[in-house]
Amino acid sequence: MNDFKEILDQYxxxxxxxxxxxxxxxxxxxxxxxANLTLNDFMALISPAATPYLEQMALKAQQITQRxxxxxxxxxxxxxxxxxxxxICTYCGFSMDNKIRRKTLNNTELLLEAMALKSMDxxxxxxxxxxxxxxxxxxxxxxAIELLKxxxxxxxxxxxxxxxxEYQLLQTxxxxxxxxxxxxxxxxxxxxxxxxGKKSNFDYRLDTPDRIGRAGIHKIGxxxxxxxxxxxxxxxxxxxxISYLQKQYWQTRYSISFPRLRPAEGxxxxxxxxxxxxxxxxxxxxxxWNENLEISISTRENESFRDHIIPIGVTTMSAGSKTNPGGxxxxxxxxxxxxxxxxxxxxxxxxxxxxxxxxxxxxxxxSNYSGLVR
Numbered sequence: 532m533n534d535f536k537e538i539l540d541q542y543x544x545x546x547x548x549x550x551x552x553x554x555x556x557x558x559x560x561x562x563x564x565x566a567n568l569t570l571n572d573f574m575a576l577i578s579p580a581a582t583p584y585l586e587q588m589a590l591k592a593q594q595i596t597q598r599x600x601x602x603x604x605x606x607x608x609x610x611x612x613x614x615x616x617x618x619i620c621t622y623c624g625f626s627m628d629n630k631i632r633r634k635t636l637n638n639t640e641l642l643l644e645a646m647a648l649k650s651m652d653x654x655x656x657x658x659x660x661x662x663x664x665x666x667x668x669x670x671x672x673x674x675a676i677e678l679l680k681x682x683x684x685x686x687x688x689x690x691x692x693x694x695x696x697e698y699q700l701l702q703t704x705x706x707x708x709x710x711x712x713x714x715x716x717x718x719x720x721x722x723x724x725x726x727x728g729k730k731s732n733f734d735y736r737l738d739t740p741d742r743i744g745r746a747g748i749h750k751i752g753x754x755x756x757x758x759x760x761x762x763x764x765x766x767x768x769x770x771x772x773i774s775y776l777q778k779q780y781w782q783t784r785y786s787i788s789f790p791r792l793r794p795a796e797g798x799x800x801x802x803x804x805x806x807x808x809x810x811x812x813x814x815x816x817x818x819x820w821n822e823n824l825e826i827s828i829s830t831r832e833n834e835s836f837r838d839h840i841i842p843i844g845v846t847t848m849s850a851g852s853k854t855n856p857g858g859x860x861x862x863x864x865x866x867x868x869x870x871x872x873x874x875x876x877x878x879x880x881x882x883x884x885x886x887x888x889x890x891x892x893x894x895x896x897x898s899n900y901s902g903l904v905r
Contacts, residue, residue, distance in 0.1 A: 535775050536737055539768065544717055547574075548764045554578035563587060568820045573770050576816035577763045585808065588815040592844040599822050604884050605847045605892045606877065607655035607687075608648050611856040612636050612675060616661030618728030620714075622756065622792055625661040627728065634856045635667060641675055645682050647859035651851055651877040655685040657710070659854075662691035662730055669697045676704045687750075691729070692739040698746035710752035710788065711739045715759045716768035724759055740772065744780035751776065751785055752827070758792030762805045766813055770820065786825035786847065787817055791832070807836050811843070818844035830873040837873055837880075841887050851877040 554575045562572035563584065575581060576588065613635035616625040624631070636644065648656060658675060660667045667690070676686055687708035688701065698709065715721050718733055725731045743751050753773060755765040773785055791805055805813075810832075817824055827847040828837055837848065852871055853859050875883075881891040 534738060534741060535772055536734055538771065538775055539716065539737070542768070542771075544764060547767055548761060550574060551578050551763050551767065554580045556580055559584055562819070563591070570767070570771055570774060570820075573816055573820040574767055576819060577766055577813060581816070582808070582812060585812055585815070588819060589811065589843050592815040592818040593842050595818055595822050596842075596844050596846070600846050601890075602888060603890045603892050604841060604845060605655065606653070606850050606881065606884075607657055607685075607847065608651065608653045608849060608877070609657045609659050609689075609852050609854065610641075610644055610648060610679075611854060611858060612641070612658055612660040612671075612690075613663060613667045613856050614661050615663035615666055616728075617664060618662050618730040619726050620728075620730060621724050621726070622759070634862055635663075635671075636856055636861065638674070638678060640857055640861045641678055643861055644857060644859050645679050649682055653851075653877065654683055655687070656683045657849070658686065658688045658690070660690045662728070664691060664729060669693060669700060673700060673704055676701070676706060680705055687752075689752075692736055693742070695742040695746050698743050698748060702746050702748050706748065708750035708752055708784075708786070709743050709748050710754075710786075711736070711743070712754045712756060712788070712790070713737060713769070713772070714756045715765055716755065716772075717760045717765070720760050740776055741779070744776060744783055749784060750825075751780075751783055752788060753785065754788040754790060756790055756792055757805045757810075758803055761803055762809070762813065766816075770817070773821070773824070784825065785821075785823075786827055788827045788829065789814065789832075790829060810836070811840065814840065814844045830871045832872055834873045834875055838883055838887070841884060841889060848880070850875070850880040 551574050558575035559581045562568055562575045565572055614625045615633045615635055616627050619628050620626050656679065672688065672690065679686060685707040686705065687710065688706055689710040692711060713736060714724065721733050722731065730736065740751050740753065753769055755769055777785060789810060814826060817826060825846045826844050828840060828845050829849045830852040854871060856862065884891040
């Protein structure tokens with residue numbers, strides 16, 4: 532079995548970029564009229580040639596999403612465990628070289644934050660942490676899950692890459708999904724943004740979804756940090772990665788997120804700009820390419836964009852988010868990982884979703900759609 536590194540190494544970034552920007556109207560038409568889309572079709576749909584067809588893409592994406600997932604949006608909230616980190620990442624507020632006050636939640640603080648989320652009617656929680664391998668590590672995560680499991684129907688995590696055996700422990704502990712972002716698939720550019728720390732190891736991070744898949748985790752979430760490199764090329768490689776994983780771990784569910792680079796302490800400015808129009812194009816392209824893919828939008832995006840995207844292809848949204856450890860009640864003034872754009876509270880967002888004719892799902896989303904593939 533080839534691993535994804537071998538597949539990635541078969542591509543040239545520049546050749547993929549040339550092919551995307553060279554896509555024609557005919558390529559776009561073919562993709563829009565095909566029942567089962569290929570990666571080449573996805574490439575056409577994210578190309579400049581597809582931009583004039585955005586309205587058609589959005590309408591088709593809306594029809595697919597409603598047929599596949601119904602008129603529902605699952606809501607979740609992040610719970611930041613720690614801003615300790617042993618990496619230098621030039622775009623992140625938690626970067627080791629930032630002179631900030633570090634905070635890791637203890638058991639009491641974890642439960643206080645959990646109760647704050649429960650008061651917001653949150654039932655799906657995403658545990659997030661900086662990458663401090665010696666302090667915020669597998670035993671810390673297992674303890675946090677044991678404390679929080681009685682209070683939430685789903686616990687997902689977004690932390691540093693772990694070993695397969697550690698993912699198996701998380702699976703046994705009841706973790707539902709694990710999110711890991713490659714940030715960028717451009718190997719040389721990756722080194723510039725991650726000059727120090729374990730995260731600087733491109734290949735180890737690239738292999739992480741395989742370790743998660745082999746451990747039998749229910750769902751894997753992928754994505755890149757939009758703004759580090761050409762979003763079209765990075766998104767093609769993300770889709771290629773998902774395609775590979777679906778063939779290898781066919782019982783696993785997959786989700787895609789679209790984090791755009793946001794202001795943060797000591798962070799760099801975006802290297803590539805992704806407009807709202809192009810983000811909409813990208814979301815539609817993913818939905819048309821892969822009907823089963825769950826699509827998540829975070830509070831990085833502004834409220835106007837998030838409201839307009841609800842009918843088009845999104846299945847999951849965060850709401851009421853705080854991106855600092857203890858941000859809900861314990862330590863609201865601690866440094867954020869990045870600035871939130873949509874600052875509306877959970878109830879306001881739920882009401883907006885209802886206003887648009889959709890159901891904001893707070894409890895067991897999957898039980899309502901038993902026909903979904905695991």
